Amino acid sequence: MSSLALLALGSTIAVEFLVYWVVLRTTPLRLFCYSVLINTLTLPLANFAYSSLSLNFYLIEGVVILSESFLLFLLLQKRYLLCLLLSLIANSITALISFLFLPF
Amino acid sequence: MISYDLYMVEHKYRYCDHMRLKPTFIVYGLVFLLVLGTVASVSADILMPGQKSTSFSYEITNMDQYPDFVFLLFGGPLGNVQLLQSGQSFTFYKFAQPSVYAILESKYNASILQMNDTEQQLFFENNPDLVPSALVLTAVYTTVPEESPLKSSKVILTIAALNSSHFDLQKTKIIFTYTDGSTEEQAFASPDVLPSPSRSTLGLSWANSLWYIVLPGMAVCGIVYVAVKRRQKP
Numbered sequence: 001m002s003s004l005a006l007l008a009l010g011s012t013i014a015v016e017f018l019v020y021w022v023v024l025r026t027t028p029l030r031l032f033c034y035s036v037l038i039n040t041l042t043l044p045l046a047n048f049a050y051s052s053l054s055l056n057f058y059l060i061e062g063v064v065i066l067s068e069s070f071l072l073f074l075l076l077q078k079r080y081l082l083c084l085l086l087s088l089i090a091n092s093i094t095a096l097i098s099f100l101f102l103p104f
Numbered sequence: 105m106i107s108y109d110l111y112m113v114e115h116k117y118r119y120c121d122h123m124r125l126k127p128t129f130i131v132y133g134l135v136f137l138l139v140l141g142t143v144a145s146v147s148a149d150i151l152m153p154g155q156k157s158t159s160f161s162y163e164i165t166n167m168d169q170y171p172d173f174v175f176l177l178f179g180g181p182l183g184n185v186q187l188l189q190s191g192q193s194f195t196f197y198k199f200a201q202p203s204v205y206a207i208l209e210s211k212y213n214a215s216i217l218q219m220n221d222t223e224q225q226l227f228f229e230n231n232p233d234l235v236p237s238a239l240v241l242t243a244v245y246t247t248v249p250e251e252s253p254l255k256s257s258k259v260i261l262t263i264a265a266l267n268s269s270h271f272d273l274q275k276t277k278i279i280f281t282y283t284d285g286s287t288e289e290q291a292f293a294s295p296d297v298l299p300s301p302s303r304s305t306l307g308l309s310w311a312n313s314l315w316y317i318v319l320p321g322m323a324v325c326g327i328v329y330v331a332v333k334r335r336q337k338p
Contacts, residue, residue, distance in 0.1 A: 005315060037330070041323035044315050074331045 005047065012094045013039045019090040024076070034075045038068050065091050159256040160244045161193040164204070164273070166263050173266060174212040176205045178228050179240070185216055185224050193258055198243035204261075206235045206271050235266070237273035244278070244298060251312070253282040254301050 017035035021028050046064050049055045065087050072083035167175055167190040175188040179202030186194055188204065196202055211233040219227060228234060245257045258279045265272040275292045280301040282288070290299035 034330075037323050037326045041320045041327065044320050048316050071327060075327065075334070077334060 005044075008047075008098065009039060009043050011097065012043055015094050015097060016090040019093060020072075020086060023086055023089075024078075034072070037075070038071045041071070042067055061091065061095060156248060156250045156252070158245055158248055158252075158254050159195065160198075160246060161195045161256070161258045162241060162261055163193040163258060164188060164190075164261045164263060165276070167191075170206070170263060170266050172209055173206045174209050176207065176216070176234075177202050177241075178205060178224065179203050184221070185219075185228075187214075187217060196241070196243075198246045201240050201242055203240055204237045204271075204273055206237070206266055207231075207233050208268060235269060235271040237271045239273045239275070239295065245301070252301075253284065253303050254280060255283045256281045257301075 013032075013035045016039060017028075017032045020031040020035060024031065042064050046060050049060050049063075050057065065084075068091065069080070069084040069087035072078070072086055073080050076083060164175065167173075167188065177186040177188055177194060177196065178184075179196075179200055186196070188194055205228070216224065216227055239261070241259075244259060245254060248254050258281070259275055260277045260279065262274050262276045263272070264274045275295050277289050277291045278299050280288045280290070280303075282301075282303060288302060290302075292299065
């Protein structure tokens, strides 16, 4: 685990929380906790799948989007399609940010 | 705009049991995916957390045995022509797959080095004086786990045969340099099988154990706890 990994985790949690909050407009603290829980689970595993197992990026991103949508569905107890769209938007934004800012 | 639309969707959901997402929202999602997919084509170029970069190079050991020839490296992407010098190592963009070309010194024109990309491409496609080697060079060990002591890798090439129509270039060995300054040489058993550094890192350090096991484990416990609590609420 490096400072870069922690930065990636922190920024992902922050960005996904913002997406959840902007869309849902419910208790920010609760949404932040959900973002922490979800990303603390998915980011290290996705990182492992990419860097150690060398799995395809699209496959990993797809699995992450589906996993997070299911976790959001569990935690938020909203309609699944909404959770899926939330997950899709949040992960698209974080992926784009990582492409822009991570070192080449 | 998307967020606002989704907010409206959520707003409707509170009052309507049969809320359906408008097709436009799905289109927005697909556009996001398309943009992501386009940008993701360069994803392999990103240094991921838990990895570090190491340098690589190649060197041709016996160029001085062929004084009548000039050796050039060429092949994209982002690979301009390099004039190879005897006794000097060379490197290239890590996603390039260049080859080494030989040309008789009497037919070599140094202006090739000043040409733009298109002109260089044409020069290499339409020049009967160039003798290409069949060996395609690739980057080696550009990223390794952070815990790996590997610092750099150098592949040693040897010219097995060269004349005006045939150029046989072979990989002979690879030299690994570690962060403590020590080196290790390994011979190529086959050109397609890249030897591995013996001091590569296996197993998980405490930091990686925390990152890959402890944090996700704690998250699972938290999610299960919250989900159960929420379901217990009336």
